[in-house]
Amino acid sequence: LDVISTKDLLIRPSVPRFFVAGDRVTLGAAVHNNTSQTLPVTVRVEAQGLTLESPAVQEGRLPPGGVARFEWTGVVGRVEAVDLTFYAEGGGFRDATKPTLTRPDGMIPVLRYVSLETVAAVGMLETPEPRLEIVAIPPEPEVTGGTMTLRLSPSLAATALDSLAWLEHFEYECTEQTISRFLPNIATYQALLRLNLARPDLEERLRQQVAIGLQKLYAGQHADGGWGWFTSMESDPLTTAYAVFALAQARSSGFAVAEGVIERGVAFLRRSLEAPADLPPWKANRQAFMLFAMAEAGAGDAGRIVALWEARKEHLALYARAFLAMALGRAQADHPLIPTLLNSILEQASVTATGAFWEERGLDDFNWNTDTRTSAIALLSILRLDPKNPLAFQAVRGLMAARRADRWETTQETAWALMTLTEWMVQSGELEGNYTWTARLNDQALGSGTVDPAHIQETVTLRQDIAGMLREVGNALELSRSAGPGVLYYTVHLALEEPVERIAPRSRGLTLSRQYLRLDDPCLQDRRQPCTPVTSARVGDILTVRLTLVVPRTAHHVVLEDPYPAGMEAIDPSLKTAPTVGQPPELRRVDLADPFGGYGWWGWWWFGHVALYDDRAALFAEYLPPGTYEYTYMIRAGWAGRFQVRPARAYAFYFPEIYGQTEGTLFEITR
The missing domain is CATH 1.50.10.20 (Glycosyltransferase)
Structure with missing residues (x-):
């Protein structure tokens, strides 16, 4: 017995599970007319955190039992999340909904590529003498955004x-x-x-x-x-x-x-x-x-x-x-x-x-x-x-x-x-505190507060966009407190951003590269054939992602992370709905003396755990001997747009200074 529960007029959004700041994306919504009459419909989208480039309100006519797709293009801003609400109305019927595969608050997360994270200053104030910290922002033009975060902890x-x-x-x-x-x-x-x-x-x-x-x-x-x-x-x-x-x-x-x-x-x-x-x-x-x-x-x-x-x-x-x-x-x-x-x-x-x-x-x-x-x-x-x-x-x-x-x-x-x-x-018993504090940046008030027993367990976090900070010279951050018992701990953290297409590969003990290949690329069947990487696809296309990791010396507890373009989804081969076309995911070690295959392929899995997340694939290896490793998996293009693809990165989990990353890139998907 099949029971179908629906509405006379139904709208179903189709949007990615995440965005990257700066993505230009095509949002979609399918509107279903489940009545026996033709309906004129008005469809609209409300977007916060995304600037629409097409009219928010669109109109159309749906035949009895018909369905029509409506689309909007927009650019994702430098925000924490995007809030989307879709509406359909016509013939006395109406429906409204939000995307379902979102954060618990119903919003779609917006990711950014942070090219540099550094602790600009750290210390503690035990006495009323003021403390001056100089926070320098790199003058390179590649740095297009970022945030300075000051955390003050009274205990x-x-x-x-x-x-x-x-x-x-x-x-x-x-x-x-x-x-x-x-x-x-x-x-x-x-x-x-x-x-x-x-x-x-x-x-x-x-x-x-x-x-x-x-x-x-x-x-x-x-x-x-x-x-x-x-x-x-x-x-x-x-x-x-x-x-x-x-x-x-x-x-x-x-x-x-x-x-x-x-x-x-x-x-x-x-x-x-x-x-x-x-x-x-x-x-x-x-x-x-x-x-x-x-x-x-x-x-x-x-x-x-x-x-x-x-x-x-x-x-x-x-x-x-x-x-x-x-x-x-x-x-x-x-x-x-x-x-x-x-x-x-x-x-x-x-x-x-x-x-x-x-x-x-x-x-x-x-x-x-x-x-x-x-x-x-x-x-x-x-x-x-x-x-x-x-x-x-x-x-x-x-x-x-x-x-x-x-x-x-x-x-x-x-x-x-x-x-x-x-x-x-x-x-x-370090839980005493009774004093006031102030923070000033370039002689402008950044924040102030009072520490007392009722707030001794509360950290205060202050943020400043680097657009409001000096680039040519250092920024003067002055911290001060009044007399009284207690210690004020502080950290100053910088997170700087740059466009992904300007990000170059980096190698600090590991070397990593990434290619997007069509399923019929000859090199997937014969390693002696040259590969033809692509940077574009059509909605519905399935591509193979090839990651190549070079490990010059034995490495322990290695993590490899490969972010997807926001308009794509990884195909999980463990699901019964996964397509059978192409090759299943596999990870092999390539013999450096015979890099073109043959008996040089070693057939066991060196990465003992592989996970596919909404925004990335992640592989984990407890031990990697010196060698060259390749991992391939498939992704499907699901949404049109021009997407920023963050670099793939491999690193020693407990020694992050040992790492390698690919370049960033742009990937375009058309219908």
């Missing part, structure tokens, strides 16, 4: 809440990011309780986030007891140690953890431990983290901790020493090795005017580590084992100086920094 609690929001809305869902999202929530939840801060709404939201995170971890645990970077990947000791640590933190904070989950994870870690004598440095560092996680879960092993230190002390990273010290503190709090471990960390601290920090001797890209992450973990070990040490406050200042806007650079840096700063907040 570490306010900073923590901002960073929690960033983690909560982080776009990818690997196991590490799932944990990094809810681990700081646990710490913040405990801080609220220990400091007697009455925030019932926040407490409930934190509990919900923890519960969601726990359920995802339960679902992601493999039969061997471990976890992989993505659920589709094999279990590995690094991710498993992080999961066990998170579950142990949840359990010790009073959250119910499913029976046997932690125990199976600990068993996996125990099976993964190796004799320390011959471990390479990266494995020794990882084993220190594993022993720390086991100790947090109540399975500490002082003998193994000491053995690892004795065998590899000269090669252990500073963060690994901190993990061993904290693990030994859990396993045997009075062990005589703890002061030795702690001193080996303290003596390596660098103290400057902006605070204390730690720098590792080398890069440990196997284990998600950076110097900022090391500084957070080192500080956490001090707070746990020597909380009265005067270096702790300097390390807090140094960690705050490493912020980038409302977060730190990676999810790992942000999670460990939040957990550490929350512990400091609890120990120091």
Whole structure:
């Protein structure tokens, strides 16, 4: 039995799921006459954030049971989102609707290409002396727009809440990011309780986030007891140690953890431990983290901790020493090795005017580590084992100086920094504040406010379009505050934009290229044939996207993102409705000695997780040996217009300074 529910006059919009600022797009709407009479109809669109180039109101006649398409062209502005409403009226009938595949608020997001993001200034005001920061805007003509954002946080609690929001809305869902999202929530939840801060709404939201995170971890645990970077990947000791640590933190904070989950994870870690004598440095560092996680879960092993230190002390990273010290503190709090471990960390601290920090001797890209992450973990070990040490406050200042806007650079840096700063907040009681503040840009008022106990957890965000700033000389940003208790933390963040067609390829350790090819291009069948890339198509055409990534040295935790033109949609081969024409998506490694195929093709999937989003394809590889990789997938042209295509980008997820990107381009779709 088929039941059809409809209206006599029905309008159905056809618009992209997103836009890029500057796109020229053709909006469409199909109007259905479901009556038995001819209807004169008036159709119109209301658009906010998009400038129409054709009349908003159009008229037509629809025969009985007929349908007609109406179109409007327009240019997308530099806005956060576009709001569209479509109307149809005729013969006494009317209908109105908005596009359905939108944000929860019914608006269509507008994306921009930010060519440069930088922290122009970061610091804290502890006294009434004013602070002058010079903010320079690059004079290059390619910079056509952008925003300066000033964030003022009156406490570490306010900073923590901002960073929690960033983690909560982080776009990818690997196991590490799932944990990094809810681990700081646990710490913040405990801080609220220990400091007697009455925030019932926040407490409930934190509990919900923890519960969601726990359920995802339960679902992601493999039969061997471990976890992989993505659920589709094999279990590995690094991710498993992080999961066990998170579950142990949840359990010790009073959250119910499913029976046997932690125990199976600990068993996996125990099976993964190796004799320390011959471990390479990266494995020794990882084993220190594993022993720390086991100790947090109540399975500490002082003998193994000491053995690892004795065998590899000269090669252990500073963060690994901190993990061993904290693990030994859990396993045997009075062990005589703890002061030795702690001193080996303290003596390596660098103290400057902006605070204390730690720098590792080398890069440990196997284990998600950076110097900022090391500084957070080192500080956490001090707070746990020597909380009265005067270096702790300097390390807090140094960690705050490493912020980038409302977060730190990676999810790992942000999670460990939040957990550490929350512990400091609890120990120091840093929640006092009673002063006023002002901010002036080029001697013009930018903002002002009052900090008191009722607003101590609230960050103030001020934005200035760079069109209103100086380009030839630096811009004077003056921050001041009155006398009184408390600290005012601030960051100044610049996001600069340029037209995508002017963006050149960049290579910083990785090289990436992108081609749009027609399905009948000979090079798709025979690599010896030259390819003929295209920059235009007709509505309904299906194209193949070819991405080529060159990895000159072994890379870890690589992400490849390929944004689509707004007028196109990726074809998901897992759907039963996906067309069978062309080639299915595939990713292969090309032998550099035989780049034209043949036996040079290696047939396994190096990227263990692939996801197709509304605006981009994303691929994730835990490990990539040196080589050249190609990924192909299909997209369909769905809407006419002239679209700005943002560069594709490949980067090391935990070391974003290692990256490669393609050029930006324009793509035209006609009917």
